[in-house]
Amino acid sequence: MAFLEIANLQKDFGAVRVVKDFNLAVEPGEFVSFLGPSGCGKTTVLRMVAGFEEPTDGTISIGGRDVTRLRPNQRNIGMVFQAHALFPNMTVAQNIAFGLRVARTPKADSDARVAEMLALIKLPDYGDRYPYQLSGGQQQRVALARALAPRPKLLLLDEPLSALDAKVRVSLREEIRQIQRNLGITTIFVTHDQEEALSMSDRIVVMYGGRAEQVGAPFDIYNKPSTRFVASFVGTLNILRGTVTDPARGVVDVDGNAIQTGGELSRFAKGAPISLALRPEAAALDNGPAPMARGKIMDVSFLGSVIRIRVNLGQNTISFDRFNSPGSPPPAPGEPCGIAFAAKDILVLDD
Amino acid sequence: MKTNRFWSWLFLLLGVAYFVFPLIGTFEFSLKMRRGAYSFDAYRTVLTDPQFQATFGYSVTMALATIVMGVVLVVPTAYWVRLKLPSWRPVIEFITLLPLVIPAIVVVFGYIRLYNTSSWLPLTGSAMGTNILLMFGYTTLALPYMYRAVDTGLRAIDVGTLTEAAQSLGAGWITIMTRVILPNVLVAVLSGAFLTFAIVIGEFTMAALLNRPAFGPYLQLIGANRAYEPAALAVIAFGITWLCMGLIQLVSRFSKLPNAGR
Numbered sequence: 001m002a003f004l005e006i007a008n009l010q011k012d013f014g015a016v017r018v019v020k021d022f023n024l025a026v027e028p029g030e031f032v033s034f035l036g037p038s039g040c041g042k043t044t045v046l047r048m049v050a051g052f053e054e055p056t057d058g059t060i061s062i063g064g065r066d067v068t069r070l071r072p073n074q075r076n077i078g079m080v081f082q083a084h085a086l087f088p089n090m091t092v093a094q095n096i097a098f099g100l101r102v103a104r105t106p107k108a109d110s111d112a113r114v115a116e117m118l119a120l121i122k123l124p125d126y127g128d129r130y131p132y133q134l135s136g137g138q139q140q141r142v143a144l145a146r147a148l149a150p151r152p153k154l155l156l157l158d159e160p161l162s163a164l165d166a167k168v169r170v171s172l173r174e175e176i177r178q179i180q181r182n183l184g185i186t187t188i189f190v191t192h193d194q195e196e197a198l199s200m201s202d203r204i205v206v207m208y209g210g211r212a213e214q215v216g217a218p219f220d221i222y223n224k225p226s227t228r229f230v231a232s233f234v235g236t237l238n239i240l241r242g243t244v245t246d247p248a249r250g251v252v253d254v255d256g257n258a259i260q261t262g263g264e265l266s267r268f269a270k271g272a273p274i275s276l277a278l279r280p281e282a283a284a285l286d287n288g289p290a291p292m293a294r295g296k297i298m299d300v301s302f303l304g305s306v307i308r309i310r311v312n313l314g315q316n317t318i319s320f321d322r323f324n325s326p327g328s329p330p331p332a333p334g335e336p337c338g339i340a341f342a343a344k345d346i347l348v349l350d351d
Numbered sequence: 352m353k354t355n356r357f358w359s360w361l362f363l364l365l366g367v368a369y370f371v372f373p374l375i376g377t378f379e380f381s382l383k384m385r386r387g388a389y390s391f392d393a394y395r396t397v398l399t400d401p402q403f404q405a406t407f408g409y410s411v412t413m414a415l416a417t418i419v420m421g422v423v424l425v426v427p428t429a430y431w432v433r434l435k436l437p438s439w440r441p442v443i444e445f446i447t448l449l450p451l452v453i454p455a456i457v458v459v460f461g462y463i464r465l466y467n468t469s470s471w472l473p474l475t476g477s478a479m480g481t482n483i484l485l486m487f488g489y490t491t492l493a494l495p496y497m498y499r500a501v502d503t504g505l506r507a508i509d510v511g512t513l514t515e516a517a518q519s520l521g522a523g524w525i526t527i528m529t530r531v532i533l534p535n536v537l538v539a540v541l542s543g544a545f546l547t548f549a550i551v552i553g554e555f556t557m558a559a560l561l562n563r564p565a566f567g568p569y570l571q572l573i574g575a576n577r578a579y580e581p582a583a584l585a586v587i588a589f590g591i592t593w594l595c596m597g598l599i600q601l602v603s604r605f606s607k608l609p610n611a612g613r
Contacts, residue, residue, distance in 0.1 A: 052515055072518040079519040084509040087516075089534040098530075099520035143516075150520060 003028040003186050004049070004154060009058035011044055011210075018044050020210040022058070029184040031177065033197040036207035037233065042190045043158060045207075049188065050156055051075050062154055078147030078185075079156040083163040085143055086131040092142050093118070093127035099150035117145035120179060137168035144176065148183065155180070155187040161196060173200055194234050198222060206230045228349045231277050238283070238318045239349070240276040244268040250343075252276060255314030257293040262344045275349040282345035283320035285309070285331070291338025293318075300330045311339055374589070381582035393583035402569060403584075410558075410566035413482070414551035417489040418544045421497045424490065426540065429501045430532050433510045447498040450491050455556040459488060463560070481561050488557045493547040500546070504539025505532075541602045545595040552591055 002025035011019040019041045026032050034042035047053040049060055051072030059068045067075050078099075086095050093114050100110040118124045121141040131139055140160050147155060157176070161169045177200045180187050191197050197204050198218040206213045206221060206229070214221060214230045225231035232239070242254035247268050250261040254276070261276065268274060286292070295313040307330045310319040318339060322330075331337060384392040397403050432443050450458070462484055466474035474480035510532070517527045533540070558565035570588070574581040 050515075050519060052518070072515070073521045073523055075519075076521070077519055079516070081512050081516060083512075085512045085516040087513060087531055087535070088508060089531075089537075098517070098522075102521040102526060146516075146520070156519075 012056045033189045033201040035197040040207040041210040078152035080160040157189040238278040260343045277347040280320040283341045286338040286340030384579040393579040406569035414548045496546040497543040500539045500543035504536035542599040549595045
């Protein structure tokens with residue numbers, strides 16, 4: 001039996017159903033991300049697990065115990081918020097000790113636990129500082145320590161990195177993941193940033209319109225998106241519109257190029273419109289005799305280690321990245337070129 | 352530039368004169384009790400008057416009780432309105448402003464009609480009951496200042512997130528109120544408290560009509576019967592008010608919670 005079980009969860013705000021039949025089972029020690037655009041219901045699900053919102057229907061159980069109707073302070077859950085959640089009147093040490101004081105932990109134990117937590121977040125000498133004396137990243141680390149100090153059964157992270165600047169965000173997400181692994185605490189992480197979700201999670205729940213669109217490991221979510229939304233939301237995607245020319249052999253015409261897809265397309269009629277998707281990393285320049293498609297370079301952006309090239313096929317454009325190499329300068333805009341990609345990298349999108 | 356400066360200074364001086372001359376006059380007059388020489392005789396008479404001590408002590412006690420009552424009433428209300436009923440804020444704000452619009456004499460007559468000895472809650476029937484009624488009256492008078500101060504204090508913190516953070520750490524409502532919300536609005540509460548103190552010390556109408564031995568009616572009594580002592584009392588009353596103002600400044604300046612870093 002899973003550690004956290006969410007079954008048939010529904011939530012209405014007035015007449016609007018923001019969470020629709022949400023189901024999820026999280027194993028002990030697992031790190032699961034809820035990924036989706038704003039308004040997709042990911043934060044609402046998290047807040048229902050925390051107890052800040054009451055579900056309209058459905059059940060939530062933690063460790064085999066039904067907590068659906070429990071108040072937030074009875075659930076033994078640690079939570080880290082987006083920002084501004086440290087108690088400004090207390091020092092870092094007092095903030096971390098808050099949950100322990102509420103639980104009436106003896107002072108000696110509580111002091112030891114605070115010291116342990118400060119060491120865990122690598123701020124051992126910051127116990128006497130006030131929150132306003134810390135940087136944003138330090139504040140979030142203290143918030144994490146405060147959430148972990150009372151040894152919660154479940155850790156909820158509500159976009160804890162989104163208020164920080166890019167550099168801190170990357171280093172802190174690695175640190176959070178490492179702490180989570182070391183403690184083995186079951187964690188739910190809400191984010192709208194696909195890079196965060198892909199890099200940190202054991203599993204990702206991609207949410208859209210109050211539903212879980214796809215649940216899976218980052219590798220599967222990225223490489224085998226099951227719905228059109230997941231395909232377009234996770235990663236940058238080239239969408240190519242064309243017409244089916246040979247359903248049995250899976251050939252599609254895109255701007256005059258006969259493109260071979262990975263399988264047969266018998267569910268489409270000959271001449272039917274079709275949308276194909278192609279990941280930018282699957283395409284490459286091919287100046288050989290028989291490229292998959294021919295077009296013209298539209299523009300070239302030099303991004304340092306990576307060069308982003310956009311090629312115009314006619315109606316469609318394909319954008320893809322190439323590593324910079326000092327030996328071969330990038331092509332110039334306007335040049336004709338060929339593009340290569342493998343048939344198996346083409347995703348057929350069902351409209 | 353020069354002319355600008357000149358006119359600014361002129362108006363500043365006029366303004367200062369408008370406030371300062373009556374004070375200087377009052378102060379000077381209060382020193383004249385002994386014929387032909389300046390002395391603090393009037394102050395000595397006033398301060399040693401047992402009635403002064405009694406009424407002043409009564410008013411200070413009432414002021415402290417009013418402050419406690421005000422904090423207990425206003426902090427949870429303002430907090431709850433901010434947290435759960437933000438749409439009610441204009442309504443609550445309007446209600447708290449009413450004491451500025453309705454004269455104290457109307458309020459106190461309403462009280463006397465509602466709580467007289469033949470009513471279902473005969474508060475005016477005993478001295479203690481009347482004291483309690485007077486304290487409620489003072490709380491009402493101080494409401495506009497107290498509510499505004501506390502509401503402004505709450506604006507500076509993220510009430511919703513702090514509440515949820517405390518809840519997720521296992522805290523109940525009382526813990527949240529006393530350990531999280533109150534300490535963070537303490538500066539605001541203190542400035543509201545000093546204002547309340549100044550109002551209660553000088554209040555006349557309610558205390559007189561409820562016939563309680565407060566400082567305001569004593570001030571009036573002395574003013575009607577003596578020559579030099581009222582001037583001395585006025586200076587003392589001013590001194591108390593200014594002390595309160597100074598304390599508000601001091602408290603907000605030395606507050607440990609600057610809004611920097613948020």
